[in-house]
Amino acid sequence: MSLLVLGLSHHGAPLELLESAALDQSARGRLEGAIVASEHVAEAVVVSTCNRTEVYAEGLTFHGALTDVSEALAEATGVALSDLQPHLYVHYEDRGIAHAFSVASGLDSMAVGEAQILGQLRESLTRAQRRGHVGPALNGLLQQALRVGKRVHAETGIDDVSRSLVGSGLTAATEVVGPLAGARVLVVGAGGMGALAATAASQAGAASVTITNRGAARAERLAVRVDGAAVPWDDRRAALADADIIISSTGATGVIITAEDVAAGATARSGRPQVFIDLALPHDVDLTVSEVAGATRIGLAELGELLSGAGDVLQVREARDIVTGEVAAYLTERSAEAVAPTVAALRSRAQEVVDVEMRRLGRRTPELTDHDRAEVERAVHRIVEKLLHAPTVRVKQLAQDGQGGSYAKALSELFDLDPREVSVVSTPPVLPSSDEEVGR
Incomplete structure (x- = not known):
């Protein structure tokens, strides 16, 4: 039996393809089930985040597992295999182990060193365990990957080097709307990324932070944590017109903020600029929003360019040294x-x-x-x-x-x-x- 890792990420796939291949929790579970039903695969874990969708599989045969995993991924995402294949990466055995440890450490993320991947990886493993899709091989590998990721964050300064997607977006937004001290921030979505966004905006000194979420209770809890305010989901368009910076990350499958929504609020703003930071995959904010006068949209592609220079700093090299040693020990x-x-x-x-x-x-x-x-x-x-x-x-x-x-x-x-x-x-x-x- 051998480890096989197959997937696509921001490193080699266009954002449009990543959006098409993104899977929600239910779809990930179904994909795992389809993969382990193969006679060539014993275990499977699917990890799908804002900048990657990949499968970890314990294969009984290499070529059979590779074929079945590829076809199952195409079926699950609805993307033709011929469109997926040019962008897929395949890691086998030692390289697969090194990849898992690097991913858990945040070294393979768009925001190098970001810690959110640890929670996403743990969540994926827990789901696969609950559904019986993972056995001793992948369980041992991913548990160790989580330990390695924790060690990297504990023993290096990678957290200081890693400018998060949220932080980079806020920095870019202030270049348009001015200092955060005079900016009103609206956070759309109160999940993990929404909580990070609200906390970052509050700690950076935003004039106000407002939360809106489909589940009102979660929005209210987050608002209390950041000393902000919560508005009902049905009132989000009014809150949208009032905000200078909008950060959206809902996990929805369709557009949440349309160009029409933005244009409707533009009149009341009297020409004041407005920035939309779209952290969702698929995107929450209509791609044509930037065509509305005074509106600027910053998506994952733009944030990826802002974060592309973090690869050679000392803390990243220290993190890579730890990962290399952990792979050898494993x-x-x-x-x-x-x-x-x-x-x-x-x-x-x-x-x-x-x-x-x-x-x-x-x-x-x-x-x-x-x-x-x-x-x-x-x-x-x-x-x-x-x-x-x-x-x-x-x-x-x-x-x-x-x-x-x-x-x-x-x-x-x-x-x-x-x-x-x-x-x-x-x-x-x-x-x-x-x-x-x-x-x-």
Whole structure:
């Protein structure tokens, strides 16, 4: 079984395609279900955010899994496979692990270093666990990816370097409407991104922050947190005309703010400029809004250009160093786990031989005292441990170098072992270190 990662992101796909391929929670679950129904795939997790849609799969065969995952993604998104393929990336095994760790650390995001991806990745894993689409392989990988992401944010200054989409949008907006201290901000949507937007605007000193959301209770709770105000969803057009900066991220499948809405409020504004920061995918704000006099629309594509220069700063290099080390450690641990059943089988076979010989000794020398018999058994065990020490240490060393598989296979052939035996793999041994003393 092997890890396969297939997807498309802001790195190589146009925004229009990303919008078309974006999937809501229900669609992600259905896609996972379709993928694990394939005879070539054992597990699947789908991650879909504002700048990526990708599938993590544990494949039983590479080419079969690749074909089935690609076709299932095309079916789920409604985008022809011929249109998807030129923009799809495929990562396999080691590269897939490195990609997962980089994504969780925010190194692959449009806003380099953003921490929101951790929550999105955790949410995707939880959904897949709940629906039975994920097993030990992907669960272990993604749990470790989450730990790596947390470590990167805890041990580097990447949070300081990473200008979030919200922060970059607000900075760009002030160039049009003037300082935030004199600007009224309307946040449309009170989900995760909406909460970030409202908090950022409040902390940056906006003159006022207003929240509108389909669910009034959530809007009111967020308004209390940021010392702002909440307006009912049905009154959002009036609030729209009053705001200088509008930040929208609702997760809706259609346009929320039309050019007609903006034009209707323009008269009351008497020519005062207005900026719309659209953080949604698919977009919330009509693409033609910028054609309305005094209105400026800043979408994800524009924000991506503003954030494109963060790749070579010191904190990012430090984060990449951590990810590189974590990938190496993960591969080493996984290699050791792969050979552990063979080592367990070898020790189990040795114990069987000792038990048989001790029973034979008991039948042939009934005059031995219990003390003498115990001494003989301890001596035999010391001999066995000394004989097994070198191969078990060596297989661990080779596993760390990625060569443990062939050595473990040789041991299995030489000693006629069956590492799949339940009694063996249920309690795999701890492999001794190379400097561990044997026989005491």
